[in-house]
Amino acid sequence: MDTKPTLVYFDIRGRAEPIRMMLSFLGVEFTETQITQAQWEAAPLATPFGRMPVYREGPLEIPETFAIMNYLGRKHNLCGTREVDRVRSDVTAEAWRDYGNRIANLFGAKSTSDEARKNFLIEEQPSLLADLETYYLQNEPRSGYWAGASITVGDFAAFHMIEGLAQSSNTLANFPALLAFYEFFAAQPAIKAYLQSPQRPAALFHGPDGKIYPQD
Numbered sequence: 737m738d739t740k741p742t743l744v745y746f747d748i749r750g751r752a753e754p755i756r757m758m759l760s761f762l763g764v765e766f767t768e769t770q771i772t773q774a775q776w777e778a779a780p781l782a783t784p785f786g787r788m789p790v791y792r793e794g795p796l797e798i799p800e801t802f803a804i805m806n807y808l809g810r811k812h813n814l815c816g817t818r819e820v821d822r823v824r825s826d827v828t829a830e831a832w833r834d835y836g837n838r839i840a841n842l843f844g845a846k847s848t849s850d851e852a853r854k855n856f857l858i859e860e861q862p863s864l865l866a867d868l869e870t871y872y873l874q875n876e877p878r879s880g881y882w883a884g885a886s887i888t889v890g891d892f893a894a895f896h897m898i899e900g901l902a903q904s905s906n907t908l909a910n911f912p913a914l915l916a917f918y919e920f921f922a923a924q925p926a927i928k929a930y931l932q933s934p935q936r937p938a939a940l941f942h943g944p945d946g947k948i949y950p951q952d
């Protein structure tokens with residue numbers, strides 16, 4: 737009997753990517769069930785809230801990306817050692833989740849206008865990223881991580897979104913500390929191995945047209 741945990745999601749990076757990255761970093765062997773969008777539209781899987789990702793481990797079935805990440809963080813001691821670090825890890829993950837939801841709503845939805853997207857990029861995004869960068873720079877000690885001296889769930893949440901920025905625009909050039917974090921985190925041996933792994937899905941996300949991006 738296969739007792740490995742299972743991660744169920746689309747065949748893209750999307751919301752499952754920081755979970756895959758955590759599992760890989762931790763050396764947890766897991767099975768993936770990857771669904772295409774066409775398969776999901778034809779026959780959505782029964783999941784607790786009708787959405788994915790879902791993580792199954794023994795008797796546990798966990799929906800919700802951050803519940804899965806926090807479960808893995810608690811189980812494998814990636815939540816920070818001091819209370820101040822645990823708080824910073826949570827705040828980092830929540831703040832990047834808010835940013836990620838803005839991006840998903842604007843760039844993944846059919847109903848959003850080009851003008852709204854442009855306004856976000858020009859008017860809103862710079863101050864959101866500036867606030868995030870300020871928060872990052874307040875970490876003590878200045879370890880390179882977001883919360884204390886060691887890697888936490890917050891780092892995975894932050895890296896996931898910052899990687900998207902690094903790959904899609906030159907925006908990070910205006911945020912040198914976020915760029916430095918991106919390079920620092922990507923160079924951690926276990927992360928570097930995952931980033932180069934052939935198992936990593938190539939496609940970042942589903943666009944409003946239902947296609948997977950980036951396209952050739």
Ligand SMILES: N[C@@H](CCC(=O)N[C@@H](CS)C(=O)NCC(=O)O)C(=O)O
Nearest residue numbers: 750751786787788789799800801802
């Ligand atoms: N709050 C949930 C949101 C999950 C979510 O929106 N999943 C999308 C894919 S990224 C989904 O399952 N879409 C299919 C649908 O809604 O029918 C989480 O963070 O896991």
